[in-house]
Amino acid sequence: MKNLLLIIFLFISSCGYKPVYLVSNQNVLEFDKIILQGDENINEILINNLGLKKDLSNKKSLTLNSNYTVTETSKDSKGQIETYRSAIKVKLIITENNKVLYTKDFLAEFSYKNESSKYELANYQSQIKDNLIIKLTEEIVLFLNLT
Numbered sequence: 745m746k747n748l749l750l751i752i753f754l755f756i757s758s759c760g761y762k763p764v765y766l767v768s769n770q771n772v773l774e775f776d777k778i779i780l781q782g783d784e785n786i787n788e789i790l791i792n793n794l795g796l797k798k799d800l801s802n803k804k805s806l807t808l809n810s811n812y813t814v815t816e817t818s819k820d821s822k823g824q825i826e827t828y829r830s831a832i833k834v835k836l837i838i839t840e841n842n843k844v845l846y847t848k849d850f851l852a853e854f855s856y857k858n859e860s861s862k863y864e865l866a867n868y869q870s871q872i873k874d875n876l877i878i879k880l881t882e883e884i885v886l887f888l889n890l891t
Contacts, residue, residue: 773888774799775806775838782810786832786877793881794888804845807837814869817855829855830869832876836884838891846891850883852876 774797780787787810796806810832817827831853838846854872859865 773797774802775804776800776802777805779805779807781807783812786810786812786834786873789877790834790881790884793877794884804838804840807835807839809835809837812873825858827855827857828869829853830872830876832873832880834880834884836887848887850880850887852879852883 773795776799778791778796778798780791787808790808790810811834812830812832814828814830816825817829818825820826831851834850836846836848836850837844854876856868856872859868
């Protein structure tokens with residue numbers, strides 16, 4: 745058993761393994777200007793989760809445009825809403841000297857049934873929104889690490 749653990753440790757440590765979601769290159773996440781458009785709450789959470797910082801020596805600027813929608817997807821025969829879909833769209837644009845380097849659209853959505861209580865529905869929608877933001881954060885980190 746010791747030998748197996750030793751072999752696994754040697755393979756992992758010597759092959760250059762690095763977690764994909766690890767934000768290791770801080771230069772990628774530093775921008776001269778960060779422009780936020782759309783839903784302020786989503787933008788603030790994304791900025792905090794991504795660890796974006798302003799650095800005046802860096803000539804790159806970042807634009808985040810976010811949009812949160814809740815749509816009714818189906819109704820029963822009485823006209824009561826049965827299901828909803830929550831979606832968050834984020835458009836990320838990275839520019840340098842007014843020239844677009846990268847642009848990417850991110851979308852996270854989730855469909856769910858209606859709740860009997862409006863209070864429970866509001867809480868559930870809030871949880872869904874938080875989960876969608878976390879999912880988008882992971883996708884953006886992956887994109888920034890690959891660019």
